[in-house]
Amino acid sequence: MGENLEGARADADAHVWASADEDLGEVSLVMTDSGEIKTVMVRKPSSSQACIIDWINFTVLEDTFFKTARQTLVTDDQIIEEASRQFEKIFGFGITGKRDRGMYFYRESWVLGDGMGFVCFGGQRSTMLVNLSGQGCQNAVGGWEKRLFDFLTTVAVRPSISRIDLAHDDIDGRYLSVDWAYDQYEQGGYTHKAGGRPPNIERVGNWTRPTGKGRTLTIGLRSSSKYLRVYEKGRKEGDKSSPWCRCEVEFKNTNTVIPFDVLLNPTDFFAAAYPCFAHFVHVDTPKRMAVKAKTAQITVDACIEVTKHQFGKYIRVFRELWGDKEALDLICNETEDYWPKRMKPLTSNATSGPVPVHKQAPARVPSFLQFITAVPSFGLNGENGFV
Structure with a gap:
């Protein structure tokens, strides 16, 4: 694959790698089903629990829910109800209501739990996108990471993680601060290779005369596969004198394959994000x-x-x-x-909020379609299924 990247695909891929504006260090390359060359997230074994998952987006095919329901689901409402049932098993809350517009380029969207995220469906090659926000990660029933891993690796059809955020908190501000993060940039702490191109940096907020509203430092480009935010979390929440600082890395599958193992061992991938993380990845983040x-x-x-x-x-x-x-x-x-x-x-917790759709009145199926009970080989839109 290295020869192909330098040769036949070099010109085609040059604009992709030049625009990344990030140094990934030592990486492995893989070829996706569509023929794209992507890197695999770097992993550095760690014995601590230095981060938590604070955001995740993943996609699965609609056939996933034909499989769990053990029957053909004819309407979108039936698919959403079955998805709600499965998500309640994983997170502790299901899909609770339909929004009046789509999002993430999907035709329709639904609310997950009591504002814990969104579920998007329709118009994107029979896939469903699930967005679990920071609030959703915080309020999901304990152990949801393992349950989601099991679902994606053993049940879901063609699953993929498109975004995941890993966060480390220093509530007392003993070793992590935005000023420390800026000093690391000056010392090359975000570049894996000596003399390598430093990533993009931005400072948000009043750094000259802090007002107590909180400052933020970002490393990289928002469009890149890896984007770092270090910000004064306590002050952002409203305490103008809080020392609480958060370090948050956002990984996207733009040019990178995000392995499902990140759900079980997030610290291993967090530790490998930047060289300067060696300063605090051995410190357990607060539960x-x-x-x-x-x-x-x-x-x-x-x-x-x-x-x-x-x-x-x-x-x-x-x-x-x-x-x-x-x-x-x-x-x-x-x-x-x-x-x-x-x-x-x-x-908000798993037992509060609106009633999920699968526990509401069932969706009505037209009588002339109720005879369909067999699961087609490749789903409703498959070449061997119903058209």
Whole structure:
């Protein structure tokens, strides 16, 4: 493959590799089914648990759900219901409602859980894309990484991970900061080879006179297969004096194959991302629940401060006029979905939120289609299946 890359495909692929703007170090090359040459994510064995998965996008063929349902699913609603049933087994929450528009170039999209991510379906070669956001990763039932690995490797038809974010937190700010991250750039800490081309760098926020709103350092290009964000997480959440800093690497399958093993051993791939990560990959990152508890503490304190600043005077007058109970009854929101968007992550878990679609009223199948029960060899859109 090395000869092909230098020879026949050199001119065709030159623009791809020149635009990557990233040094991947020692890599292995593979050829995909479509004939593309891609690198495989680098792995460096580690004994610690230095990161958590904070975001994942993956795709599977719709045939996956014919397989799990053990019958032909005729309508899109039936496929979505079966997908919801499977995702509830994996994450603890299923698909809860349809959105009014598509996303990620898919024709339609649905909400996963109580705003834990999205499911996209329709118009993309019979594939389904699942997006589990940072909130979804945080609130999924423990062990979801192993269950998803098992699903993708033993059940799913033609699965692929298109994006995964790995994050390391230093809640006390003992060794990780945006200033440390910038110093590492000056020292070549993001370049694997001596004298190699340094990646793109950007500083976001007020670095000259910090305002407490938080600063961010990014390494690489957002369009690249690897993109680093180091930011003041605590200040972003609302605590202007918090030392909490997060280091987050976003991997995409633009020019890289993301192996399923990253779900079981994320630290091995995180450790190999940049040379400077050797400074802290041997330190265990806080457990997911510790991160959630810290986020909750900062969020509640910030919400109290905002309420006190904007409405404190009104509330105090209402107490004097009507007393505590009547005043609260007057000003409380009466809608069912009364939790503010900012505070929803504090209570969201696998058992809360809207009812998933597979537990709602079943989708109606036209009577003239109910005779179809056999599973076609290659799905509804396959050459040997129903057209």
